[in-house]
Structure formats: C-alpha cells, structure tokens
Amino acid sequence: MNFFIKKLLIVIPTLYIAWTVVFVTLNIIPGDPVNLMLGGRPASDEVRENVRKNLGLDKPVFERYTSFLINATKGDLGKSYLTRQPVTTMIKENMMPTIELSIGGLIFGVFFGVFFGIFAGTKPNSMRDTFSMIIALCGISLPSFWIGMMLIYIFGTTLGWVPIVGEGFVSLILPSITVGLFFAGGMARLTRSSLVDVLNQDYIRTARSKGISKYRIVLRHSLRNAMIPPVTLLGIQFGLLITGAVITEEVFARPGLGQLLLQAILAKDIPLVQALVVYMTAVYIFLNLIVDFTYGIIDPRIRLERNRG
Amino acid sequence: MVEILNVSNLSTAFQSDYGSKQALKNISFKINEGEVLALVGESGSGKTVTSLSIMGLLPNNAYIQEGNINLIDKKNNQVNILKLTDEKHNLIRGNDISMVFQEPMTCLNPTMTIGDQIVEVILNHKKISKTKAFKEMIELLGLVEIPDPTQRAREYPHQLSGGMRQRVMISIALACTPKLIIADEPTSALDVTIQAQLLQLLMKLKNSIVSKTSILFITHDLGIVRELADRVIVMYQGEIVEEGKVKDVFDNPKHSYTRNLIQSLPEFKLEERKLTKKDDNKQTKVDDNEIILKIENLFKEFPVEKGFFKESNETVKAVQNISLNVKKNEVLGLVGESGSGKSTLGKSIIKLLQPSRGKIYFNNENISEYSNKQMIKIRQKMQMIFQDPFASLNPRKNILDTLIEPILVHDLMKKNEAINYIKEIINDVGLPIESLRRFPHEFSGGQRQRIGIARALVLKPEFIVADEPVSALDVSIQAQVLNLLEKLKKTYNLTMIFISHDLSVIEFFCDKVAVMYLGHVVEIAPVSKLFNSPKHSYTRALLSAVPKVKGKDKEKILIKGDIPSPINPPSGCVFRTRCPNPGIDCKGGNIEMGLIEVEPGHWVDQCCANCN
Numbered sequence: 001m002n003f004f005i006k007k008l009l010i011v012i013p014t015l016y017i018a019w020t021v022v023f024v025t026l027n028i029i030p031g032d033p034v035n036l037m038l039g040g041r042p043a044s045d046e047v048r049e050n051v052r053k054n055l056g057l058d059k060p061v062f063e064r065y066t067s068f069l070i071n072a073t074k075g076d077l078g079k080s081y082l083t084r085q086p087v088t089t090m091i092k093e094n095m096m097p098t099i100e101l102s103i104g105g106l107i108f109g110v111f112f113g114v115f116f117g118i119f120a121g122t123k124p125n126s127m128r129d130t131f132s133m134i135i136a137l138c139g140i141s142l143p144s145f146w147i148g149m150m151l152i153y154i155f156g157t158t159l160g161w162v163p164i165v166g167e168g169f170v171s172l173i174l175p176s177i178t179v180g181l182f183f184a185g186g187m188a189r190l191t192r193s194s195l196v197d198v199l200n201q202d203y204i205r206t207a208r209s210k211g212i213s214k215y216r217i218v219l220r221h222s223l224r225n226a227m228i229p230p231v232t233l234l235g236i237q238f239g240l241l242i243t244g245a246v247i248t249e250e251v252f253a254r255p256g257l258g259q260l261l262l263q264a265i266l267a268k269d270i271p272l273v274q275a276l277v278v279y280m281t282a283v284y285i286f287l288n289l290i291v292d293f294t295y296g297i298i299d300p301r302i303r304l305e306r307n308r309g
Numbered sequence: 310m311v312e313i314l315n316v317s318n319l320s321t322a323f324q325s326d327y328g329s330k331q332a333l334k335n336i337s338f339k340i341n342e343g344e345v346l347a348l349v350g351e352s353g354s355g356k357t358v359t360s361l362s363i364m365g366l367l368p369n370n371a372y373i374q375e376g377n378i379n380l381i382d383k384k385n386n387q388v389n390i391l392k393l394t395d396e397k398h399n400l401i402r403g404n405d406i407s408m409v410f411q412e413p414m415t416c417l418n419p420t421m422t423i424g425d426q427i428v429e430v431i432l433n434h435k436k437i438s439k440t441k442a443f444k445e446m447i448e449l450l451g452l453v454e455i456p457d458p459t460q461r462a463r464e465y466p467h468q469l470s471g472g473m474r475q476r477v478m479i480s481i482a483l484a485c486t487p488k489l490i491i492a493d494e495p496t497s498a499l500d501v502t503i504q505a506q507l508l509q510l511l512m513k514l515k516n517s518i519v520s521k522t523s524i525l526f527i528t529h530d531l532g533i534v535r536e537l538a539d540r541v542i543v544m545y546q547g548e549i550v551e552e553g554k555v556k557d558v559f560d561n562p563k564h565s566y567t568r569n570l571i572q573s574l575p576e577f578k579l580e581e582r583k584l585t586k587k588d589d590n591k592q593t594k595v596d597d598n599e600i601i602l603k604i605e606n607l608f609k610e611f612p613v614e615k616g617f618f619k620e621s622n623e624t625v626k627a628v629q630n631i632s633l634n635v636k637k638n639e640v641l642g643l644v645g646e647s648g649s650g651k652s653t654l655g656k657s658i659i660k661l662l663q664p665s666r667g668k669i670y671f672n673n674e675n676i677s678e679y680s681n682k683q684m685i686k687i688r689q690k691m692q693m694i695f696q697d698p699f700a701s702l703n704p705r706k707n708i709l710d711t712l713i714e715p716i717l718v719h720d721l722m723k724k725n726e727a728i729n730y731i732k733e734i735i736n737d738v739g740l741p742i743e744s745l746r747r748f749p750h751e752f753s754g755g756q757r758q759r760i761g762i763a764r765a766l767v768l769k770p771e772f773i774v775a776d777e778p779v780s781a782l783d784v785s786i787q788a789q790v791l792n793l794l795e796k797l798k799k800t801y802n803l804t805m806i807f808i809s810h811d812l813s814v815i816e817f818f819c820d821k822v823a824v825m826y827l828g829h830v831v832e833i834a835p836v837s838k839l840f841n842s843p844k845h846s847y848t849r850a851l852l853s854a855v856p857k858v859k860g861k862d863k864e865k866i867l868i869k870g871d872i873p874s875p876i877n878p879p880s881g882c883v884f885r886t887r888c889p890n891p892g893i894d895c896k897g898g899n900i901e902m903g904l905i906e907v908e909p910g911h912w913v914d915q916c917c918a919n920c921n
Contacts, residue, residue: 202412202416203415203418205366205416206417206418206478207418208402209364209366209402209407209410210403210407210481211398211399211400211402211403211430211433211434212403212429212430212433213399214395220429221421224420225419298420299419299420300420301419
C-alpha cells in the first residue's frame, strides 16, 4: 500500500504546478474577459469597472493568484465569469455524458483492439496480419469528425438503424464507435507487437514442448505476458477520452467536458479553466494509479518489487 | 536392446532472405531404451536443430527437407514423427518425449506459479482429477529435491534460483514418465557446483524411477559426456562425424575434428604446457620484488534500492575485506561461483566502480581516493577486457574508430602515427588489416574478443583486468584466444588479473589463484599448489565439481544448496552453511573470516585451516 500512498502524495505538487501554469498563461494571452462578457457591446467605463469589480479582476494579479489557491484548498474553486454559476456545478453537469462516452469507447476499443491484435500477432507477416494492421492504421489515422459523419450518414440517415440524436444507450453507440476506433487501432498494433515478442520467448517453447494446444498457449501463456504495453496505452488514451472528446461531442451534438473546456478557454473564463484542469489532472493521476495497480495483477515480478518497497 | 527412436537421413535447412542454409546434412542415428546418448559439438554444429526437429519445435523459417524420425510410443506403436499434424504431435510432446532447455532463467512462464506449470503438463496428458494432479506435482517436486514443495509450488519462477528452476524443468520433463528426455545443455548456464548437483540428481533419477527412459544429452562439455553418457555422437557443421561408445571415442578418436576437440581442452593444453615448462620459465619471469598492485582491506557494498523516498540501510556485500598483491608480470586468477564478487572486485580495482573502503596501490601510488579526472592518467596503464565482446563494442563505430579513440583522447600520437600503430596491434591479435574498416557485427565471437583485446592494448597498459574473456566462446576458439593472450602477455610485458569461473582455464593461464566465495577470498595459492593440495573445503568442492575428461572418477564432494544472499551473509565463516564438513566452532559462526599462511605463499581462511 505504501507504494500507492506515495503515488497519491505526488498529486499535490502536480496540481499546484498545473494551476500556476494555467493561471499565468491565461493572464499573459491578450484579450480582456470583461470585453468578452459584455459580448462586444459598447459600455461606459463605469459599467466596465463594475463588471471588473464583480469578477474580482480589479485586484492585483498576485493577490488573485493567492486568493485562488487559498479558496481552492477550502474546496471552493470559484464561480464562472460567464455564467456566474459555481464551476463545480458546471463540471458535474457535463461530467456524466463524457464518462458514458469514454466507457463506451473503452469497451469498443479494447474488444476490437485486443481481438485484432491477437488475430494479427499469432501469425505475423501473413495475410491476416496485414489485413488487421491496415484496419488498425485506418482507426488511428482517419480523423474522428469524418468517421463520425460517415457513421451518421450510413447508419443514421441511410440505413436508419440508430437514432442520431437522443438520450440513452442507443444514442451512445455511434459516438462510442467513433472514439473507440482510434482506441482500437492503437491497442491492436501494440497488442500485436507485444504478442509477437512474447511468442518468441523461451517459455513459449517450453509450453509447446509440453504438448499444449495453440489456443491454450495464446490465451494462458502469452496474453497475460503481453498485456503490459497495451495496458499502459489504455491508461493514456482513457485519460484523453475522459477529459473530453471535443470533436466527437461536436459532431454528435453531445454535451461534455470537451465542449465546456473549449468554451471556457475562448471566453477566458479563468476559474472554469482552472477547475477543469484540476479535474483532468486528478483523473489522469487516478488512472495512472489504476494502471500501476494493474501491472501488479498482470506480472507477479512487479508485485514482489512493491512489497519489498 | 530395444530401439525407441530412429532418425534416418534427416536434413533440415533454414530459409532466410539470403537463400537457404543447410543446418543438418543427412544425419542418421538411433537411441536405445534406457541409454544416455550424448550429442556433442560446437555452437552451430546442429545439435539443437536435431533436438528441435525431433520435438517438432523448429522455428518458422526452418523446414525439414527429407528424412524420417520413427518413435516407438508408450503404446508400442511405431510413429513417424515427421508425418504428424501439429495436433497429433501434441499428444507425443511432453508425454512420450519431453525436453529440458538450456536457459533456466527464461524458460519458465514468469506469470504462472511453478505448481501450475507442472500440473498443466500432467492434466494435458493424463486423464486424472485436478486434486490428483496436484498431488503428483508435489511428489515430483520432492523427487527433484526441491525443499518444502507445497510452499514452493505456489511461488513464481523469479523467486527461485537458477538451479531450482532447472529442477522444476526436470520435473516437468519427468511428469509423464516419457520414453525419451532431450536435455539441451541443461547445465551450461549454471555454476559448476550447481551443475554437479543437477547432474547427480539426473543420474539418480535415471537409475531409479525412470530407468527405462532414454536421455539424449546435448552438450559442448566433453567432461559431462565422459561422466554421464553411454554412447556419444560428435557433430560438426550439420554432420555426424563420429559415433561410438564414450570410452572408445575418447581414448581413440578416429575423426580429426574429434581429436582437435579433445586436444583443445584446457586440461590437455595444460599437459603440453607442463612438457614445455622449461622454455616457459625463461620467457615469463615473475619479478618477486616488484609489486605492481597492492590492495588492502578493500570493501565494495551496494545499497539495496528501496524506493523513491527512503534510503535503505541494507547493502549487498559484494566485496568484503580483501587484501591482495600482484607482482610484475604475474597473472592472478580470480575464481568463484556467480555472485562471489569476482567481477565487482575486478571493476573496483581499476575503479570502474568506486570502492566503499580500503586502499588500492598501483605502482606504490594510492589510487583509491582518486577522482575520475585523476584516474584518466592512471587508466592508460590499467585496462580491462570484458566478457561479452559484442556488447562492449559500439555497434555504430568501425574497428579503427573504436581503437583510435583512446589514443586520441589521451593525446598520445598524431592521427597518422596512431593508424600505423593500430595496424601493428591488429596484426598482433591475429586479425587482417582490412578488419579496421569493418563493424562489430561482421565478426565472429572469437574475432570480436580479439578486437576487445586489441582495444585494451592500444594504450600500452602495464596491467589488465580480464573479466571472463573466453567464457562466451567455443572450446576450440577459447584455446586460440588463450594462446593469443599468453603470447601478448610476453610481448607486451603484461601483469594481469584473470577472472573466470572455469577452473581449467584458470589452471592453464594463471600463476597464482585467489578463490572467492560470497565477497571473501577464502584461499590464495600458486596455481600448482591450489590444484594439487587445496586446503579450503570450498576450493575442494569446486575442483571436484568440474567434470573431467581424463583421470579416474573420484567421489564427488557435493556442496548443498545455493549460494546465500550477499545482503545477509552467514555470520562468521560465510561458507559454513554449505560446508560439507563443518567443524563445531564454524557451525556456530564463531570464527571470524581472515586468511592465514599455511605454507609460504599459500593462504587459507582460518576457519577451514583450523578444521582440517
């Protein structure tokens, strides 16, 4: 457990650095949030001054920085400049759609990624290997707005199998495939190369010398040993997804954290951006922790090292 | 005699981008029930390809051109293995024929417990329940003398030592009482003491529970053949060049290759050398007065990594309180099992590792506290030859660049001069001048080691540490490289520390030997004294563990178990936990380590010196 406590302690400095970077960049880049709030309408100096005061922007930069940090430690991440709502509420509202989409993408991606990875890796340099890898390459390289629109066109408009907009599970299918394809491509390639590597190991030859069937060799002896690189990728990609898949959300007109972040940055809504960064950093660290934990399940050698530590 | 396996006219080839290469050329042989047949030859001779052909485990780019392999299986049916589908072959693999592989470190699945890996083969071939298979597995672990089988069965391979893992491999091979066990260099990766334990175990099993099982024993070690096998087949470049009863082949080798193979063994070389000893003395004269290297109470300890925040207070005690001196033109051998600290000592002496405590005098200059900057000048005089010639050469530099770099770094010569000088050296190590333009991967193992030697020589050092310089090479190449080193030692007036785990190489090459065990030197003596009248029990066990081609079989002194952890070595005499005849005092660990002189020049650790 020691190991995980150490990992958790790293959250604090990481968050601090992330906040500071966001704060500094948003204050350096040109553009006045007051202007944006007024929506470009002309206003008297008095009105502008009022808005500025309301937002707390009349205070010196350093004071804003410290007061933000102090409030943050109390759990108050501030109010959005734009909507005057507490940012935590805004994030909560947008979080669920994003999580749904991420999990949908994850399931689709892992299933097809691992499947094609095994399909290709068990017979390298064959026709089926080339075929699988071409599909994987498509998954990685085709832009998701194109995939999204094609899916809508084919399955939504032409065939009419799934609704394009709406609520619930069915409406999740097409967006999940869209984000999942990218996922699956990476997973397939990594699973394949890792599996090819493992199948050349001495212990696979030992297993074959025992007269074990090739299915058992792949499933029981190889897959687990080959899973470390794909799991690492999984952590990174899932992190990307859960912080919002902006383009996919846009194409399918779904609410989500990606959309929220985009709007917040454009409006120079500093509290909202900061809060989103806090959320994303925390999610990343948490996912990394899960990935690290999974390593231990996969490989007993890593488990042992930790127990010693 | 019942014949169980008959290989006839077998030819196997490898397909590559450059065309196909014949690995086996029309070989035929047979194995009788219950016999031990040895297959010897150097790397590339086709031994392993033969075994993999029988097992049907050839890599994808290999194919069998022609031939038959007929096996009498357990039901007394004759089957031609080469005609079987993979599914049918699976019924035979692990059941009628099983295999023990060379690399104990990598041939077990790291993510499965060893118990599961043994149970797997049992369930695969026998129709019995899981609980029954589990029971059989525990029995098997007991048979291969693994202590505490129920506990061990739950452990993973990385928790076991190399010797223990190889025992697990043997139990997997035994699990279905096969007709034939193929053992492919099963002990080559292990220390001699562990090798002796395993060979003894194998023979014990062979003579008891699996007396009808035949063994095809593949090895490059003629000593093992002599000790174990009934018959021997000698292979050379994919062909069988000689076959016969072990005694006949060894006493009266017919083929010139066999004769060369036997004669290139260091034990035979040694005899030649003894015959020519007189001229030898003229040429190498150890100067008794001039001590070139003196080590006093040297320690090297590595902290055990514990993690990100905490420094651990445990240390690996790699070198413990060692004092030595090396005279001019002398070759001091360092010998011991892996983990005894030989390499660490060698590296500490030339300060590739900073010693933890102690003093090193080189030409009466205390270099132990020298900084890296100060060492640069000294390094000219002290060089190292490494074990793995390939890994220690930069693959992206041609040989000239590799060799010229140190000369230019030390600013010894102008570039033109240096090139001429390097040509001389490359000639001295027996390589053609053209090799200078080539890259490391274009050379064979023996040639690479010659380059490694040339690299050590370019700065004209006085003193060289050679760390296992020949252990990665085949016997005949080994002999060539040793002869070269012997010659260069004279022409370049070298003083050397020669590290090796191979006692016969040490005996051939060194003047004085220090035997190391768990970081301590337990015995130092001139080479003839050490080999003829060893005083320490560890030295005795080590000497007796080496399989010899010549001489009568003596009762082996086996030492039990594995080398203890250098993190928590036993108190007092570190060898007491494995000592075959410990005294009452040393059992309790009451005797401190320390060398005493029993004869002039012959020093032994006091614990054993008192016991015997």
